[in-house]
Amino acid sequence: MISIDRFLSDEQDPKAVEKVIGKLNDLLTTGEELLYLAVQKKPAVNLLPDSIAISNKRIFYCEPGNLGLTMNFKDISWKSIKEVSFKEEFFGSKFICVPQHGENIVTEFIPKVQARKLHQAANQQLEEYKEMLRQQKLEENRATASPINLNAQPFAEIPAPEPEQPVIQIAEVVEEPEDETTLKLRKLKTLYDKHLITQEEYEAKKANILDSL
Numbered sequence: 372m373i374s375i376d377r378f379l380s381d382e383q384d385p386k387a388v389e390k391v392i393g394k395l396n397d398l399l400t401t402g403e404e405l406l407y408l409a410v411q412k413k414p415a416v417n418l419l420p421d422s423i424a425i426s427n428k429r430i431f432y433c434e435p436g437n438l439g440l441t442m443n444f445k446d447i448s449w450k451s452i453k454e455v456s457f458k459e460e461f462f463g464s465k466f467i468c469v470p471q472h473g474e475n476i477v478t479e480f481i482p483k484v485q486a487r488k489l490h491q492a493a494n495q496q497l498e499e500y501k502e503m504l505r506q507q508k509l510e511e512n513r514a515t516a517s518p519i520n521l522n523a524q525p526f527a528e529i530p531a532p533e534p535e536q537p538v539i540q541i542a543e544v545v546e547e548p549e550d551e552t553t554l555k556l557r558k559l560k561t562l563y564d565k566h567l568i569t570q571e572e573y574e575a576k577k578a579n580i581l582d583s584l
Contacts, residue, residue: 378408381484384420391422391433394442403428407492409485411478414462423466423478425492430468432476447476449500455493457486466490555580
C-alpha cells in the first residue's frame with residue numbers, strides 16, 4: 372500500500388490525496404511508482420478537487436464524479452506526450468500537457484508550488500523517456516553503420532565493434548598513414564559515439580569537413 376505522507380509535503384488536501392492514492396494503488400503496473408501528486412485548489416468552493424499524479428510510466432488525471440461518490444481516471448503515457456508546461460496565474464497555475472496527437476490537456480487552479488514540482492517531475496520523466504529513445508536509436512545506428520574511410524576493408528570482413536567502442540578505427544585495418552581529412556572524420560565520429568555531440572552537430576561538422584575537400 373502506498374503511504375500518503377510523502378504526497379502531503381506541499382499542503383495538498385489530505386482527504387483528496389487519501390482518496391486518490393487508494394484508487395491509484397490498484398492501477399499501478401509492475402515496476403510503476405508514483406512520484407508526485409498535485410491537488411487542485413479552487414478559489415471559492417473546493418469540495419471536489421481534481422488531482423494530477425506523476426508516475427515513472429505516465430500521467431494520471433483524477434476527476435471526482437457523482438458528487439464525489441466515484442472517481443474518473445484518465446492516463447497518458449510518456450511516449451504519447453510531446454511536452455509539458457505550466458502558467459502561473461492569480462489563482463494558482465495552469466498545468467498544460469501537450470500530447471503528440473489531439474488537443475492540449477489543461478488543468479486550472481493547481482497551487483503554484485505544486486505546479487512547479489509537478490512540471491519538474493513530469494519534465495524529468497519525459498526527458499528520461501526521450502533519452503531512452505535516443506539510446507535505442509544510437510544502438511540501431513551502430514548496428515547498421517559502415518566505416519567512414521572508403522579504403523577500409525568491406526564491413527562484412529571486419530569484426531563487429533564492441534558496443535562501448537567507436538566504429539572500427541582505420542589505423543587498425545590499413546597500414547597507410549591517414550590523411551588530415553580522414554583523421555578529422557574519425558575524431559568526429561568518436562565524439563558522436565561517446566554522446567559528446569548530437570546527431571545534428573555530427574552531420575553538420577561532417578558536411579563542413581567534406582565540403583572543404
